Amino acid sequence: MTIDRILEAIEVDLQPFAFCEIKGASTTLALPGQTQAILHYVTGGRGDIIIGKHSPQKISRGTIILLPAFQHHQLISATETTDPLPQCRPIDTALKHILAGHGPQTLGAVCGLVDISYQGITGILNLIQEPLIEHLEPGDRIRNAMDELVLELTNPTIGTRALARSLLEQCIIMLLRRHHNKGHKSINWLNGVADQQMWTILQHILDTSKEAHTVESLADKAGMSRAHFAKRFKEIYGTGPIDLLRSIRMRRAAELLSGSDLPIKTIASKIGYKSRSYFTRTFEIEFGKTPDKYRKSMNSTT
Structure with a gap:
């Protein structure tokens, strides 16, 4: 393709x-x-x-x-x-x-x-x-x-x-x-689109971001060894598969925080996190704010 x-x-x-x-x-x-x-x-x-x-x-x-x-x-x-x-x-x-x-x-x-x-x-x-x-x-x-x-x-x-x-x-x-x-x-992701095997994995991550993916499970789906898959994925997309998965999850969480009044714990569960505290730490690393503070900042601009 x-x-x-x-x-x-x-x-x-x-x-x-x-x-x-x-x-x-x-x-x-x-x-x-x-x-x-x-x-x-x-x-x-x-x-x-x-x-x-x-x-x-x-x-x-x-x-x-x-x-x-x-x-x-x-x-x-x-x-x-x-x-x-x-x-x-x-x-x-x-x-x-x-x-x-x-x-x-x-x-x-x-x-x-x-x-x-x-x-x-x-x-x-x-x-x-x-x-x-x-x-x-x-x-x-x-x-x-x-x-x-x-x-x-x-x-x-x-x-x-x-x-x-x-x-x-x-x-x-x-x-x-x-x-x-x-x-x-x-624009590295366009290169991934041109690689049908790696594009299929990207689609899978986007479609099932709530699931507990690992490098091993994604490599198995791609029919590749763990090391070869991890190297190929980073070459194409410029980041590791789990790093990309975390980024996609955090962006979904940000959408829910700004567009709904769902409790933080519910949002964490919806994107695949069982622990609210772990979700909060991860979100703060991604956006520089806790989920509560992020929601307040978004509400203050609307």
């Missing part, structure tokens, strides 16, 4: 979009981590993006950012822009207008949640561990498609939702292909 066939088969889900307008130099718009990947496309102005505790990165008109799930980040405006920012006209209730600061326009971006499914499996973008950030020059094919997407979202008419979904799919496929060709480590 080739990567080309994988890109043909993926489906992109169009989630709610927002037009973010940040006014005034050095105004900050803090955005909480989402349970899905988030896409930012800068439509005008310039500034910085700060992801977690990392150093600021410059952004300007034409910059596209694809962030993995659960990444807290900030958009910070710079100086006043002469670029015209698009006027927000909602497509149904999907396109919201988020305004931060006062004064002259300095930074504008179209932002939205993105999900990709492949062969019935959703949340594929959750396998991306590092942000994809690229500045697109005028005439770039991805930039052209994103500009068309912005035009559709800000001037909705008959067929806008279908066309917007198609344009977004084009952008995501081109972005994934470009970073794969560059050897970006966050």
